[in-house]
Amino acid sequence: MISSPPRSELRASVELTTLATVLLRAIVLGALCLTVTPATAHAHLVSTGFGPFYDGISHLFLSLDDLLAVLAMALLAGLGGSRHGPLTLFALATAWLGAGLLGLEVAEVKVSWPAASALSFLVLGLLVAIHRDLPHVAVAALAVSVGLLHGYLNGTAMSQIDGGTLALVGIAAAVFTIVALVAAFVTSLRAAWARVGVRVAGSWIAAIGMLMLGWAVRSLG
Amino acid sequence: MWMASFGFASGLTTLGLPAVEIPAALLLFNVGVEVGQIGFVLIVVALERSFRVLEIHWPRWVEVIPGYAVGPLGAYWTIQRTAMLFAGLS
Numbered sequence: 001m002i003s004s005p006p007r008s009e010l011r012a013s014v015e016l017t018t019l020a021t022v023l024l025r026a027i028v029l030g031a032l033c034l035t036v037t038p039a040t041a042h043a044h045l046v047s048t049g050f051g052p053f054y055d056g057i058s059h060l061f062l063s064l065d066d067l068l069a070v071l072a073m074a075l076l077a078g079l080g081g082s083r084h085g086p087l088t089l090f091a092l093a094t095a096w097l098g099a100g101l102l103g104l105e106v107a108e109v110k111v112s113w114p115a116a117s118a119l120s121f122l123v124l125g126l127l128v129a130i131h132r133d134l135p136h137v138a139v140a141a142l143a144v145s146v147g148l149l150h151g152y153l154n155g156t157a158m159s160q161i162d163g164g165t166l167a168l169v170g171i172a173a174a175v176f177t178i179v180a181l182v183a184a185f186v187t188s189l190r191a192a193w194a195r196v197g198v199r200v201a202g203s204w205i206a207a208i209g210m211l212m213l214g215w216a217v218r219s220l221g
Numbered sequence: 222m223w224m225a226s227f228g229f230a231s232g233l234t235t236l237g238l239p240a241v242e243i244p245a246a247l248l249l250f251n252v253g254v255e256v257g258q259i260g261f262v263l264i265v266v267a268l269e270r271s272f273r274v275l276e277i278h279w280p281r282w283v284e285v286i287p288g289y290a291v292g293p294l295g296a297y298w299t300i301q302r303t304a305m306l307f308a309g310l311s
Contacts, residue, residue: 089275089277181264181271183271184270184274185271187275
């Protein structure tokens with residue numbers, strides 16, 4: 001025979017259930033009150049101060065010369081496999097951020113070297129297209145050089161706006177992410193035709209570089 | 222998400238958006254936030270895979286940084302936003 005719980009336990013259980021119901025009603029009522037009396041909006045970018053970080057990320061995707069240099073470097077690193085990938089990843093992002101911070105501090109006006117910028121991804125695109133097995137040091141030197149050039153140019157541009165440091169961190173984070181994703185993707189390609197496709201992409205980047213270099217030189221004259 | 226929606230609803234009201242348009246705007250706002258969150262998670266998952274492909278091995282202290290960064294930041298913003306919400310009511 002199953003014995004029924006004592007009367008005192010039963011009462012305590014009923015009281016707990018009643019208390020839970022009252023609490024639940026209070027929470028729902030509170031939420032409804034908050035809904036009908038909304039407070040001032042505190043938009044995320046304004047209240048957290050992270051706006052320039054996202055500006056930096058957007059900047060990379062909107063600046064063709066920076067984006068093509070990063071993509072070309074990532075393709076080159078990816079063709080070298082896991083030998084070149086990690087080194088390029090850290091060297092490029094670190095040099096970019098370091099030179100950017102330097103540009104931010106020393107430059108009083110925006111520096112623009114369109115010819116040098118175009119030349120950088122023209123050379124990288126050609127290296128991807130011809131795909132020779134480069135030594136470790138050469139790939140690292142290329143990554144650092146490209147990072148220093150583009151980072152410095154970004155830094156001088158960011159010196160004209162507030163929150164330049166955070167914007168540069170955003171750019172460096174985007175550079176790191178793009179190189180990691182693209183280099184890993186290219187590294188994982190095994191089919192010969194797919195690797196030829198990567199080299200074709202490199203040749204397109206080189207062609208765009210040649211075109212932009214031509215325009216830059218012509219505008220100088 | 223609820224708190225963000227409360228704030229966004231007040232912003233839309235302040236901007237003078239007709240009341241009838243607010244539910245659709247809020248719905249699309251929340252859909253946009255969800256899409257953004259899923260996109261962010263996908264990027265992080267893809268990055269994790271990329272590190273494995275590129276044979277990048279992080280030291281233990283680096284692996285725990287995201288957890289320790291997200292925890293205090295989440296707690297800070299929760300308390301800050303709750304305080305803002307109640308300050309707005311008073």
